Amino acid sequence: QVQLVESGGGLVQTGGSLRLSCVVSGLTFSTSGMGWFRQSPGKERDFVAAITWMGGSTYYADSVKGRFTISRDNDKNTLYLQMINLKPEDTAVYYCAGRSLRNIATKPIDFPYWGQGTPVTVSS
Numbered sequence: 830q831v832q833l834v835e836s837g838g839g840l841v842q843t844g845g846s847l848r849l850s851c852v853v854s855g856l857t858f859s860t861s862g863m864g865w866f867r868q869s870p871g872k873e874r875d876f877v878a879a880i881t882w883m884g885g886s887t888y889y890a891d892s893v894k895g896r897f898t899i900s901r902d903n904d905k906n907t908l909y910l911q912m913i914n915l916k917p918e919d920t921a922v923y924y925c926a927g928r929s930l931r932n933i934a935t936k937p938i939d940f941p942y943w944g945q946g947t948p949v950t951v952s953s
Contacts, residue, residue: 831855831942833925838947845915845951851908851925851944859883859903862928864940865910867921867949874924874937878910882931893919915951922946 837849864879878889878899887899898911908925926940934940
């Protein structure tokens, strides 16, 4: 049984920082491409960032480029999303997503495995 468990969300002021974590079990994490998505009420789930199996390549949505950093620790089966200079428009539930393929993917349909989400609220 594959499980992805996010943590680290919360309430932060504009300009603040948060670090999200996602612990993965039941999946060969070290050979899995991973991603972060986010969803606001009434909106579709949007791509945020993705990373290849060894972390050698990353890809970001334009809206977070330069402010968010995706990384992974394959020894700890953990995916991270460091977020700085947060803006009110970053407010959403953030989801960790995994796939058995090693390469980058940016569409929700490309990820069969999902966490339950962790909420991030950025106050103005």
